[in-house]
Ligand SMILES: [Zn+2]
């Protein structure tokens with residue numbers, strides 16, 4: 568099970584006795600909107616930090632794999648928090664799901680298109696033989712792939728709230744053939760279309776979005 572300690576922005580904490588967020592310094596309540604604004608900022612900071620580890624990875628600096636895994640966890644959990652609207656709304660089952668998605672990102676992933684294994688473990692092993700630009704680019708893709716966690720939770724939530732159909736919308740970007748094909752399918756049953764970035768050539772760069780009804 569995933570532990571949520573220290574995933575929240577540093578200025579606030581969740582007071583479980585009253586089930587509300589408070590500022591650490593004044594202990595005053597923080598509105599949910601402010602919490603989410605802070606969480607969005609925190610996510611951007613963690614993404615930046617994650618990508619900035621490229622030099623340390625290339626130089627095989629001690630402890631970098633732990634730092635990397637930790638930042639990636641914060642990225643995925645922040646996406647999840649933003650998706651459900653607050654850390655207090657994450658269920659045990661959500662946490663279990665995030666945990667297993669993270670495992671794939673660390674060392675157990677397999678690309679659905681190429682069948683190739685992926686994971687931070689491989690990135691770290693291969694980094695000394697790659698240029699800094701290559702390593703940085705790979706990290707950027709991992710950082711972007713955090714949205715997969717948000718999409719996975721959203722799909723589950725929409726299905727539970729009684730929605731039965733999903734549709735993919737193309738984002739404002741160039742699209743691969745697969746994304747265009749998915750978008751052209753219009754409304755289909757929930758779960759019948761891959762989530763953005765899955766089974767498509769855009770991968771983590773995919774800007775498609777989901778709608779439900
Ligand atoms: Zn695509």
Ligand SMILES: [Zn+2]
Pocket residue numbers: 738742743746763764767769773774775
């Ligand atoms: Zn796309």
